[in-house]
Amino acid sequence: MFKLSKKADYGLIAVKHLAMHREQHACSATEIAEEYGISTMLMAKVLQKLARQRIVSAKHGASGGYQLAKEPSQITALDVISAIDGPVLITSCVTSHGNCGASEKCSVREPLRRVNESILSVLSTVTISQMSEEQNERALVELQT
Amino acid sequence: MFKLSKKADYGLIAVKHLAMHREQHACSATEIAEEYGISTMLMAKVLQKLARQRIVSAKHGASGGYQLAKEPSQITALDVISAIDGPVLITSCVTSHGNCGASEKCSVREPLRRVNESILSVLSTVTISQMSEEQNERALVELQT
């Protein structure tokens, strides 16, 4: 119904967390999961996927964990989401093997493809560094009020 | 995983169909469903939802059916999608009763809320008349090649 999966959600939380703990020790999956009250196992899974896509780098062993593999300004929301959930496609029709093969007259594929690209562009404009900055701005606003 | 539901998809197809058969007789659910090879029952369901939101107007009885209730330029993709699937929310966190209550420290809610609004704005920019025009443009292009 047009919703982000929880895993993608957790991925964004994790990446943002790593961005805000940069230059420090690597964070373990357990550490991050506990901080946000998320299942450890699940957070581990999410971080594994992020590691596979080289968004974070993993360090095995005791006192190991994860660190960002790039600058926060070089990581977009789209990167994180598609690393976890696969490519962002608002319809399965976009690829040729969808069930649209049945209804050849499908007349909305092309318009939807455009909408899809707009959404992709929105998601790739938002970087992790932006997401971290925003929180600071809000903190300031809250101080003023 | 960030995908349009099939029902929403069918809704767009139906509304676009009605837009292109404007000023003509009302189209029955069966008629539209058969044209695009979609289950009649399901298309009926979809059109009922569209009717409930006053996007199309229904006419009971023999030789009845559906017609657009507004100008195609006044109907947006967002109207159709949210009429069928409910409000477009990329996370359940946006409303207060989500499971984000558990993890109070959720740090991505506000940034995601912004992304959500961008997507809403994209979807509300696309009108049905635009979606119909596009096809004409493509038809022209195809003639040229």
Next chain:
DNA sequence: TCATTTGCGACTGAATTGGTCTCATATTGA
């Protein structure tokens, strides 16, 4: 009156997603 068509709710089966468990492998530190 009767065929046609929408309106609505209940229901089922399939697909997706959320979340867990287990075993293997790498690394650190005592």
Next chain:
DNA sequence: TCAATATGAGACCAATTCAGTCGCAAATGA
């Protein structure tokens, strides 16, 4: 070296969501 700590990967189950169906009521035109 060895135990503890981490990640990596895949199988697995439960819960939710989604697609699609059915039955019955109500409206309407011929």
